[in-house]
Amino acid sequence: MSDDNRQVYISYAWGGESERIVNELDADLQAKGITIIRDKRDLGFKGMIRDFMKEIGRGHAVIVVISDKYLKSPNCMFELVEIAKNKDFYDRIFPIVLADADIYNPVNRIKYIKHWEDKLKELDEAMRTVSSANLQGMREEIDSYDEIRDNISNLTFFLKDMNTLTPEMHENSDFSSIISGVEKRLGKASAPSVKADPQKSSPKAGDVKKQDAPKKAETPAPASSGGYDDYLNDVIKRLFRDDYAELEEERFGELKFKKALEKTNKYMFNTLDEFHRFVVLEENDLDDDRFIELEKEIKQYTKELSGERASYVYTICLILVNGVSASLKKLIYNTKPAKYAFSELGSSVMVVYSAAENEIVYPKTITEENNSDYKGKIKEYLNP
Secondary structure (H helix, E strand, O other): OOOOOOOOOEEEEOOOOHHHHHHHHHHHHOOOOOOOEEEHOOOOOOHHHHHHHHHHHOEEEEEEEOOOOHHHHHHHHHHHHHHHHOOOOHHHHHEEEEEEEEEEHHHHHHHHHHHHHHHHHHHHHHHHOHHHHHOHHHHHHHHHHHHHHHHHHHHOOOOHHHOOOOHHHHHHOOOOHHHHHHHHHHHHHOOHHHOOHHHHHHOOOOOOOOOOOOOOOOOOOOOOOOOHHHHHHHHHHHHOOOOOOOOOEEEEEOOOEEEEEEEEEEEEEOOEEEEEEEEEEEEOOOHHHHHHHHHHHHHHHHHHHHHHHOOOOEEEEEEEEEEOOOOHHHHHHHOOOOOOOOOOEEEEEEEEEEEEOOOEEOOOOOOOOOOOOHHHHHHHHHOO
């Protein structure tokens, strides 16, 4: 197999939710023209498993699906240790952590350490029952168990400390964050190297001039709205396709929406209306405080709409920005669903689109009030 820097490897435990997610991700990556190297497809009959696992460890980009089964599997953990042993571990790894791999609880992380201590002890005791002359090949096994035992604590802490999003968020966004990250990683790998022009190599005697003062590095200009115009046009087309109607000159207090669309559905045996609304804001510099302020305003906007109509109003506010800082991403991901009084008939969700990353960011936990279907609508209409 080629050691091409443009290849993407995947490390996962066979079966169950892991395999289902890998199959979905595989299809989504292929739709983007990216093929992942996976054992079931690429190892082949009589392929050398250990060599293949070491190749995964050297991979330029490696997607890792972490599950309880993965963390207890000698082969999976061998791959993870191999990945970590090679440089740029953080840049090369793209993890998805399943719910059954409870690495966020320190007590459970200790259970994984104990699991490998017990496995190592069990193997060591078994080896003592036979002559050392008959243990050819077993030394590699015990060395591997030893390495896993020594590294499991650091590896699980590293993964726990990384904001890997939830599997649901990845699936609802068609793995957009993973795909975007992989594409960037591959882009770095495939960038052509720049060779020196032999005609412009070292200066000849008499050619040396006084050096100009170094120029001050120019600050890149922020992306224009063109960075998200195409994305917004696609969103609008999808909404029009499903009978959303555009609202002209919609505003709320100081907020003037770039776009606003609404669709009315019937409920309660087709006797009452419920309103599904998308509003779009454009922000030049969205920081944490501004996001919190906008979230409060959109909640109030929805509350007043539902009060006027005496009916359910479900609002998704899409904020278009050039880029999203790490702190803002963390704030958005960890935003808890707003609590609504029994008499309140409206609810809202905030979604931020980053033009620089071509991805959407929204809370891990979303209120699903009655027929709001926020997750479904975000996936259907807002995914880049």
